[in-house]
Amino acid sequence: MEKEIVTRQAEGQQGNGMPRRKFLAALGLSVSAAAAITACSKDDNPGGGPPPGSIDLGRDDTGILNYAYALEQLEAAFYGQVALTPYTGITAAESQLLADIRDHEVSHREFFKKALGNKAIPGLEVNFTTIDFTNRASVLGVAKAFEDLGVSAYNGAGKLITNVDYLLLAGKIVSVEARHAALIRDLISNGSFADNTVINANGLDVASSPADVLTAAKPFLKSVLWGGNLPTS
Incomplete structure (x- = not known):
């Protein structure tokens, strides 16, 4: 199934940026590596399960994929x-540079969506509303926050990956x-x-915990994410 996912995604192009076939080849995506990263902390919920109306990211590697998918959805929507x-x-x-970043984020988002199949969380x-898209400083300030957040989220979740x-x-x-952030x-x-x-x-990039990542992303989401089933160590 993973081979089919990569083949279907590689057919075509998003926007005016890099063709998906070329982009995914540059990433080195293989049929054995159809998943990605990060995790989230347990929310405070007396019932022990997802709060009403929230989106459960899932558990184990599926949950990790969904967490990455959620972050890529947010970035793709912003650059779109x-x-x-x-x-x-x-x-x-x-304009061209920002369009290129948009196309990368869309490619990430679509890859995770295909890889997860029917286990994917819904579109977020x-x-x-707090972003002034007519103002350069506002747009680039949020872009900086999103890119720095994404890098630190991936860095912070490496220890949670089992595969x-x-x-x-x-x-x-x-x-x-990180190239985007730079x-x-x-x-x-x-x-x-x-x-x-x-x-x-020590010359090392910042790493953030899933709890901190979700807290930072929360103001930019109407959807409520819940990661109480994800690994924490």
Whole structure:
């Protein structure tokens, strides 16, 4: 089934960016590595299960896939809106760069959706009411937050992965997200791509716990995610 997933996804292209076949080949996706990363902490729920109206990410590797899928949905929706409503004064170069990032995030999102099949969580409802999409500083500020969050989320969840193929794939995806983060940071302030807010004294990128990631993402989602069944160690 995984081979079929990759074959179907590779057929065609999203938007004006890199063809999916080329992009997925660049990631090195294989039929044995149809999953990705991260996990979430247990929510405080006296009933022991998902709160009413929330979306249960699931357990084990399926839950990890769904958590990654949720993050990619959020990023793809954001960059999709940026493309639909370009901010005032956007240059042709900026427009193309942001469209390329959008296409990468859409490719990530669609890959996870196909890999999960009927175990995928539903499409998420986003909440972008606090973002001024007409303002460059607002858009790039949120893009920076999303990209830094995504990188730290993948980094923080590596220890929770039980399948070595998934860990390999996670490393390839997080490297793409880190390229995005570096680009966005330099669009805001040249040379800030690896400052001490994301790189520690040991030269290592920041890693965030699933609980912190969900807390940071929550204001941008109408949907409520629940990860009480996911691994924590």
